[in-house]
Structures are given as C-alpha cells and as structure tokens.
Amino acid sequence: MSAATTRSRTPDRLCAEAVDLALSAAEEAAAPGVVGEHAGVVSEGDRVVTHFFECKEFGYRGWRWAVTVARASRAKLVTLDEVVLLPGPDALQAPEWVPWSERLRPGDMGPGDLLPTDAEDLRLEPGYSGEDEPLPNSVLASSVAASETVALAADLADAEDADITAGSPADFTVVPARGSIAAVAEELGMRRARVLSRYGLHSAADRWEDAYGPKTPMAQAAPAACVSCGFLVAIGGSLGQAFGVCTNEFAPADGRVVSLAYGCGGHSEAAVMPKPPVPPPHVIDETIVDPFPLRPAADSGSVSVGGADEDTAELGHS
Secondary structure, eight states, rough: HHHHHHHSSOOOHHTTTTTHHHHHHHHHHHHHEEEEEEEEEEEEETOOOOEEEEEEEEOOOOEEEEEEEOOOOOOOOOEEEEEEEEEEEEEEOOOOOOOOHHOOOOOOOOOOOOOOOOOTOTEEEEEOSSSSSTTTTTTTTTTTHHHHHHHHHHHHHHHHOBBOSSSSSGOOOOOTTTHHHHHHHHHHHOOSSEOHHHHHHHHHHHHHHHSSSSSSSHHOOOOGGGGTTTTTTESSSSSGGGGGEEOOOOOOTTTEEEEEEEEOOTTTTTTOOOOOOOOOSSSSSOOOOOOOOOOOOOOOSSSSSTOOHHHHHHHTTO
16 A cells, blocks of 8 residues: 555545534535534545535435535645535435336336337337338338348248339338238238347247246146137237237136136136036926816716605605
C-alpha cells in the first residue's frame, strides 16, 4: 500500500475539525430545523473530507446531509466544496426504476393500449412481403435478413415449380394464384413482414405447457389425455403437433390452448352418460281395474225378485 493511499484514507485533521463550517453550510442549504446532529466524517481523498449530519425532514428517514470540505496543499484555510442530501445505509428510498418493457406482464394490456414491438425482437423473424424488399412501413426495410427470407421463398417456389408474382401483398386484391411464389408463402404462413422465429415458437410452447401441460395437477388426475378428446380442435402450423384448443364449456381450459398430453375430467370418452333405465314388464298386471257394483244385480240370485210366489217365499227361498 502506497503512502498516497494511506493518506487518502486518513481524514485530514484541519478538514475533519471544520464541523462548524460544514454545519453552517448544511443549515444554509436546508430549511431551518432540518439539520440534525453530526453523524460522522469520511475521507474522500487527500485533504478532502465529507461531514454527515442527520436529516430531520419528514419523509427522509435514514437520509443524511453530506457536506464536503477541502483545503489546498500547504494551506490552512478550509473551503466548502458541496452540500448534498444523500441516503444512508437504512434510508427509505423508492424502488429501483425498471423499464416498462421489463415491468410488463401478461394481462396488463387493456382496451386502447398499444404495445410496440422491438425491431430486434428475438421472437420474430422476417417473413415474405411479396417483393425483394420488405414493405415500406416495415421496421425491417433495411434488414439483411429480409433478403435472406426472400431467397428462401424463391428456393421454395423453384421446388414447387412456381412463378414469382411482382408486387407486395398490399397490392393483392384477390387470393394469389396457385403456383405463384405468393401462394407458396401464403400456404407456409410466411406472407407477412415478420413471422415467429424458432425462439418465439419455443417460448410460446413453454408458456402453454406450463399452464395446461401434462405436469399440471389437473392432467395428473385426468382419466385420459386431450389427444383423444372429442372437444379438442386442432391448430395449424408446427405448434399443432403438440397443442390444440379446448372447446368444452365445462372444462377448466375452455377456449385455451392446451397440450395434447393435458387432460381433465371433462374428457369426451372418460364417462358416458347412462341411458334412463327401462322398467321390466309387470308379472301381475295391476293397471286393469275390475268393476265391483255396490249392490247385487236383480237377476244374480236363484229366484228372481219379480217372479217369486207366496209358497216359495214362505220356504225361505231367495
């Protein structure tokens, strides 16, 4: 350790003794009654010392008034350098500022909000715009990657025995004719200024699988996977090999992109609703009612009521 370094870490005696000068400078810069007791001294270098005073200002808990004084070489007069309000080790401070692009989270956007896309967004890569150069309003108008994408589209057109159609997609009023390079780009999903890159595809797949993937508790307890469910609607592109859209209104993932390995209790083939039971035929038909008259019929006895004679009546015949 050099002598200069040793001197710089040792507070200068005259500067360290200039407490009154530092206090008066702090009180002049601050409001009356705001500067508190002396809280220490720190050497900033050769003949440069900073005095700290407590801050009694409301809302500045743990802050300190820092007054830096200095003197010239071989001089005995101490002069004032600067007065600032600095946070202490336990000071109450606002959280560290974070750019909006890092603070933004899924679901933060509302109606009317616009989310600009960075020109170098790793989730996107140039698509085919219909001509050698991207669209005039494209952020990739001067990008070298755009020409590489056009060359790739031209190679695909040669493989498909297609013809290059002049003009950009904005000039097309109808669907590109079959066999044109625009038709090939349309079929491949590249007829845009930018398309998803491999990084963007993997990032989306990771998010969807974390939300509705095979490792979720719902999928672990499901009777079957979504790949065999009748409520699953397939999606196009490379993501369609691993994901689909759920259309079961009673399922927890209704309207969401789900992994083919995901599953829930609303699987179309997990449980079939049983048919209403049909009662067996009656052994004794109790549905037929036999009429029973309250009084016997007139001709039900051995002797008719109207033809009975006296002799018969006396014998007790009925």
